Amino acid sequence: MSAPMIDPMRLERNWQAITAEIDAPVPSRAERFVRRLGLSARVTRVALATPSLRRAWFVALGVVLFLGLAAGDTAGRESIFGFLVVAPLIPVLGVSFAYGVEADPAYEIAVATPMRGLRLVLTRAAVTLVVSALVLLSVAVFNSAAGLFALAWLLPSLALTFVTLAVSTWVAPRRAAALTAGGWLVVLLVIRASVDDRLAAFSATGQLVAVAAAMLAFAVVWHRRDRFDLLVAHA
Amino acid sequence: MTAAQLLGHDLVKSFDGHAALAGVDLALQGGLVAVLGPNGAGKTTLLRCLATVVRPDTGSLLIDGLNPAHESDRIEIRRRLGYQPQQVQFAGGARVFDVLDYLAVLKGFDDDRRRRHWVFHVLDLVGLRDRVADEVRDLSGGMRQRLGLAQALLGQPSLLLLDEPAAGVDPDERFRMRDLIAARRAEATVVLSTHLTDEAAVCDKILVLDQGRIRFVGSPSALAAIAAGRTWVQSNLPADDVRASWRQADGRYRCLGTSIAPPTAEKVAPTLEDGYLTLLTPAAP
Numbered sequence: 001m002s003a004p005m006i007d008p009m010r011l012e013r014n015w016q017a018i019t020a021e022i023d024a025p026v027p028s029r030a031e032r033f034v035r036r037l038g039l040s041a042r043v044t045r046v047a048l049a050t051p052s053l054r055r056a057w058f059v060a061l062g063v064v065l066f067l068g069l070a071a072g073d074t075a076g077r078e079s080i081f082g083f084l085v086v087a088p089l090i091p092v093l094g095v096s097f098a099y100g101v102e103a104d105p106a107y108e109i110a111v112a113t114p115m116r117g118l119r120l121v122l123t124r125a126a127v128t129l130v131v132s133a134l135v136l137l138s139v140a141v142f143n144s145a146a147g148l149f150a151l152a153w154l155l156p157s158l159a160l161t162f163v164t165l166a167v168s169t170w171v172a173p174r175r176a177a178a179l180t181a182g183g184w185l186v187v188l189l190v191i192r193a194s195v196d197d198r199l200a201a202f203s204a205t206g207q208l209v210a211v212a213a214a215m216l217a218f219a220v221v222w223h224r225r226d227r228f229d230l231l232v233a234h235a
Numbered sequence: 236m237t238a239a240q241l242l243g244h245d246l247v248k249s250f251d252g253h254a255a256l257a258g259v260d261l262a263l264q265g266g267l268v269a270v271l272g273p274n275g276a277g278k279t280t281l282l283r284c285l286a287t288v289v290r291p292d293t294g295s296l297l298i299d300g301l302n303p304a305h306e307s308d309r310i311e312i313r314r315r316l317g318y319q320p321q322q323v324q325f326a327g328g329a330r331v332f333d334v335l336d337y338l339a340v341l342k343g344f345d346d347d348r349r350r351r352h353w354v355f356h357v358l359d360l361v362g363l364r365d366r367v368a369d370e371v372r373d374l375s376g377g378m379r380q381r382l383g384l385a386q387a388l389l390g391q392p393s394l395l396l397l398d399e400p401a402a403g404v405d406p407d408e409r410f411r412m413r414d415l416i417a418a419r420r421a422e423a424t425v426v427l428s429t430h431l432t433d434e435a436a437v438c439d440k441i442l443v444l445d446q447g448r449i450r451f452v453g454s455p456s457a458l459a460a461i462a463a464g465r466t467w468v469q470s471n472l473p474a475d476d477v478r479a480s481w482r483q484a485d486g487r488y489r490c491l492g493t494s495i496a497p498p499t500a501e502k503v504a505p506t507l508e509d510g511y512l513t514l515l516t517p518a519a520p
Contacts, residue, residue, distance in 0.1 A: 114313040231289055
């Protein structure tokens, strides 16, 4: 009786697949944490590809936690105002580290891949935004003093993220983030100087303005999305 | 898989008023093609245009009939592309596996197992499998270049663009990389930029670029033939009217003349370097 024939090619493929599974290093702690939140290995890899991206993400998470706890500590509107001023800037920080040579030394190689640049940037910004939002929302649930205002940063945050992306089609991402943050503070100071209510910028009208700004900025980003697919001098 | 076809017509690209490409025409399909030229000739800009990461100011470029100026075409071209830029850099703290896995995700390997298979396959090709868990900062310069080549080979591209792939690599590594690159010529159009004539000598076709213009397209032997009859060696210091001369290891001078060699000169067979220098070195006034 002869032994059953085994396709050697198939055997080799199977063996390669097994050794690849065994030899692949364990993902970083940050990646494992984000995967536990339900994100796929692919998205996690894109979002936290380099140490600089991971550092930015950790900083963002740390600031969000600190602000969330600080806002929950006192019931004062001043404390909530401080929180609402800074919290929307966290995803902006994420965007500033989302792409470009400073964020990813392999940037030129990444640009030449079929992954659309805008999709790459949005994925990274979205992961920062979603994780920050989850942390802050969980803080808000246990913080009756801050109430709904603990959520009032979300739409301004979305607007500032898209404004940063729009500006970064002209200047380097970190400069775009700095300009957006500066502009945001100026807007808040002007509103605060002209209206009695310190939280006016986060009122229903303020939220509508944020939505409009986000839509307008996204239109600019969409129109100029080619800039994320090309190697531009400022990036 | 068919090797990619590249058709460029009158490609112009300027930076701050300086023309890096000043009207380049090219038609390539298959084989190993060297873009040879001095520093600042426009080699990197040309490769970046072909890699679709830089858009020419004017002129037309088609890769497999696809126009990189159109978004959907550009994405399709990039699916077929392997690109190693001149300054290959990866985050020092990232591990070899993570670098390749990340770039494989960007190249569209969505399935985790398939992606892992490809990562290990290219690591095997470049001989870095045993460094898979090492951080990039722990690799030598040559190993980093090999890692750069590995990522370019992900997915078996039909167009492989390599910008000075052996820069800063010791001779042993260079030979290994050269063999690896040459092995792709059967299935892909491989374009590599270099300023080393010995690298260009093993290519099927050479394209000499100077000041943003193509000065020569042809085989290595055709480039060497430009200096045929104008190359000689002599013992005494050459006169000023030679195009170029240098002292060899045996103490004699190798001369490239502006016209044919003097009747008394000891003529020698020209090398690729002789032809290249004859082409690019202006004749003495």
